Amino acid sequence: MSVSPRLPAGDARPRFGVNYTPRQGWFHSWLDLDLDAVGEDLAAVASLGVDHIRIFPLWPLLQPNRTFIRPRALDDVRAVVDVAAELGLDVVVDALQGHLSSFDFIPSWLATWHRRNMFTDPEVIAAAADLVRSLSSRLADSPNLLGLTLGNEVNQFSASNHPDPDPLSVEQAATWTRTLLQAARDGAPQGMHTVANYDAAWFMDDHAFTPDQSAQLGDATVVHSWIFDGTGQRYGARSYEVAHRTEYYLELARAFSPAPxxxxxxxxxxxxxxxxxxxxxxxxxxxxxENSLQCPELWGITWWCSHDVSRSLADFPPLEHTLGLFDEGGRLKSSGAAFRDAIAAARETTAPAPRGPAIELAVGSEPLLQRSAAAPGGSVFEQWMAASRAGDRPSIRVVRETASGTAGDTRTGGAAATRVAG
Incomplete structure (x- = not known):
């Protein structure tokens, strides 16, 4: 599905949303959910003019044992979805948390004495699928459910720069993704179900999760774009490259799409x-x-994040205390005002003009796609930015031949990225 059923037929305007970070207690608030506090947070979010939120129930709270999924935890997720509905907000639910703001949230049955590979162990895959299916089933009749996403950048657990990686092959990564997406569809057949891989899938040559998987599996191609991936460090805060980072990334993702x-x-x-x-x-x-809106097939933009992490909470990378559109006291920040105004301006914009000539990205073939030339500073990134600066509105074309080109900066990887950035 390319347009939410809640929009009028034929209305392909991009959606705008916010990744919801609870103001009180951060995501630990799932331990003792306060729906009044949730309602206050979401009313503030709705005032920005957004139409959806993305929420993050914690995996260990949903499934503390491999064969036990807590009914009360599923009910809590449904309750938050219902509060959002009262405020006119659609909801995307992330199923496996996973990884958030440099912290990992995996259940104890995957760690230390019970250490297993979350992507390849058959019993773990079956348990994760049970959770996804149970969660989607509990939410299937919610009129404001957009769909499920398979966790938040869960692929970072497999990355070669992770401190304790779960290694797997390209084929195993595709099998894991297909299995969990099917579980989401089993529970909620009408949802827009997606996989949210962080950018190692697009830029790291040895990464098992590939651009083809992100662009072919699930109902939309999801990208997470952060300028601390080397773009800001290399080119500078007010650079052309920083301003056009998301536009480039979306065009890169579109280049791998099997359907226009x-x-x-x-x-x-x-x-x-x-x-x-x-x-x-x-x-x-x-x-x-403004620049993201220049990309055809843009479904929506979901900003990170709603509220600053409270400075009373310890051990976060410093930047995590500043990313909110509202501060930890619930006051609107300049970023929130800018996002609100950008949403209002976007309602008046016309459809983007056709893209111009394509920059070729030669990727070779699986199992190890040569994709680092597309990373910041790589030859494809540089060519695209030069053409864009010249006014060519470039696109990208993937070429399935022996890869060549200069590798870019692949400093990325969840917690690793935030440590580099900070």
Whole structure:
């Protein structure tokens, strides 16, 4: 599906949303859910003019034992979805948490004495599928459910730069993704179900999760775009490359699409103060939205995130305390005002003009796609930015032949990325 059923038929305007980070207690608030506090947070979010949120129930709370899924935890997720419905907000639910803001949330039955590979162990895969199926079934009749996403950048657990990786092959990564997407469809056949891989899938040559998987599996192609991936460090905070980072990334994702009409979802983008000065932030928000809207098939933009992480909570990378559109007291920040204004301006924009000539990305073939030339500083990235600066509105064309080109900066990987950025 390329357009939410809640929009009028034929209305292909991009959607706008926010990744919801609870103001009180962060995601630990799932331990003792306060629906009044949730309602206050979401009312503030709705005031920005967004139409959806993305929420993150914690995996260990949903499934503390491999064969036990807590009914009360599923009910809590449904309750938050229902609160959002009262405020006119659609909801995307992330199923496996997974990884959030440099912290890992995996159940104890995957760690230490019970250490298993979450992607290849048959019993673990079956248990994860049971959870996804149970969660989607519990939410299937929610009129404001958009769909499920398979966790938040769960592929980072397999990355070669992870401190304790779960290794797997390209084929095993595809099998894992297909299995869990099917579980989501089993429970909620009408949902828009997606996989949310972080950008190692697009830029790291040795990564088992590939661009083809992101662009072919699930109902939309999801990208998470962060300028602390080397873009901001290499080119500077107010650079052309920073302003057009998401536009480039969306065009890269579109190049791998098997169907021209496949929707693209900018599911995460934020304004990291590790790169940007506070005065840069409104410019960055406006530029990011305006330039992303130049991409055909853009389904929507979901900003990271709603509220700053409270400074009373320890051990977060410093940037995590600054990413909210609202501060930890619930006050609207300049970033929130800029996002609100960008949404309003977007309602008046016309459809993007056709893209121009294509920059070729030669990727070779699986199992190890040569994709680092597309990373910031790589030859394809540089060519695209030069053509864009010249006004060519370039696209990207994937060439399935022996790869060549200069590798770019692949400093990425969940917690690793935030440590580099901070």
């Amino acid at each position: 009409e496949r929707p693209l979802w900018l599911q995460e983008v934020g304004a990291p103060r590790s790169i940007l000065e506070e005065d840069d932030v409104p410019w960055f928000v406006r530029s990011t939205v």
